[in-house]
Amino acid sequence: MSIEQMISEHPDVGDDYNGALGQAVRRAMYCAAICNSCADACSAEDMDMRQCIRLCMDCSDVCEATYRVSTRRTGHNRQLIRTMLAVCIHACQLCEEECARHDNDHCRRCARMCSECAEDCQRALETLNDEAHADAEVSTFEHDAA
């Protein structure tokens, strides 16, 4: 089952499917789940993992909102998708950095997940910035042409 195909079947998407954004949605969905699991696993460890629990819970919440907002294609809200992708990159980088300090398998897996999520959100953000430039050019052109 693919969330990317699901988005491509949205009635307003048609040929205009943004693959990088679809990929970021899928990664942020996974990262929300992995960070939720890591927060729980950290709380069962014997060493002091409180900062790691905090960052994992925060990252899970941010990834969750990011993937849900970035999934939608009805009407328009692209600028909000851009700001959510940016804050998601931020949350993932902070969580990756903290998880990378710990030697547990779950922390190492979570750090990799956060790193991949940040990369995919970055790539999606660039395509949206490109589109924004293209839109700006079109609208400048239309203005000049008027």
Add this chain to the structure above:
Amino acid sequence: MSIEQMISEHPDVGDDYNGALGQAVRRAMYCAAICNSCADACSAEDMDMRQCIRLCMDCSDVCEATYRVSTRRTGHNRQLIRTMLAVCIHACQLCEEECARHDNDHCRRCARMCSECAEDCQRALETLNDEAHADAEVSTFEHDAA
């Protein structure tokens, strides 16, 4: 990246990994995302999709809570996992039934997703019920032995 492997790396899990429950977590995570997408796609359709939007949003919320609760392995809360799996099966069946009435690709995909999620939650629920029976037997045995 696998949420099932992540759960198996929890410090309290060890050899005791419940594969059916891990699979249900993954499916419910996906089903939350697919239903969130279907609610949005339905709102862009020209026909009256209000009942479908409602059931997809409800199903997404229930799947989300189900997968998050069912992921955790610290301490114990198995009885709550059981009741959440049961309500998730219920939500998925209602959403599948409604989505199956519509001819859109996204509704058909969402119906399949809900059906698969309900099946996996059912399978996971049975393993937990079996464990509960086993626990009850052990505790009866312990009681008799005392």
Add this chain to the structure above:
Amino acid sequence: MSIEQMISEHPDVGDDYNGALGQAVRRAMYCAAICNSCADACSAEDMDMRQCIRLCMDCSDVCEATYRVSTRRTGHNRQLIRTMLAVCIHACQLCEEECARHDNDHCRRCARMCSECAEDCQRALETLNDEAHADAEVSTFEHDAA
């Protein structure tokens, strides 16, 4: 700002506003927030709070889904509201019991919150069960009259 008034302004509600259900929505919304805060506060305590963190996170997730599902009035999904209210009562009772074991102000506050939420969900559940009985009577009557 009142979530109860908001629900009463839904176009399909009219004179049919269920006050007990509106009250349960507000309490479950608060309980989701209080449990989220208690999980975080518990992880900062020096004693072993892992079981309490687990139950607070679980309860927060369940309350969140419960209030979101129980808010909606478009079309119909009353049976799912009933099952979510029931699982919410369960989650709140488990969390209250665990929090009541600890002497921290935040745990005591969280225990009270869970207790109030369970009561309000119980009251709302009873009104929905009454309505279900009434519906069943009406439909028996209609059947007899036919």
Add this chain to the structure above:
Amino acid sequence: MSIEQMISEHPDVGDDYNGALGQAVRRAMYCAAICNSCADACSAEDMDMRQCIRLCMDCSDVCEATYRVSTRRTGHNRQLIRTMLAVCIHACQLCEEECARHDNDHCRRCARMCSECAEDCQRALETLNDEAHADAEVSTFEHDAA
């Protein structure tokens, strides 16, 4: 029951309670609930409300993540709270603008809610920016003093 008092009872908070941030948490919690309700009510209206449904669902998701992240006080993640407050202001302004276009009671209530939430997040953001300046001064001072 008060989420602000709850946060003030966190073991790491002590005298250092940020009232403006506590108020923003409460407002964002409410705004998540009101926007979730407005999206549902909009889908029951007879006119074309698809853009309003979209913005309300997006705003609900963002407010939800914002209040959950902004609640936590264990360890530190203040920079992420700042970026979430900023994106929450953005989401609320977009949603307010759209809801203000419609004459339904629920849209007018949602617009007011979004406006209040944006204001409180702005106020909280300013206190955090002030603290950041203060920290920077302290750390400059400490550096100079070393």
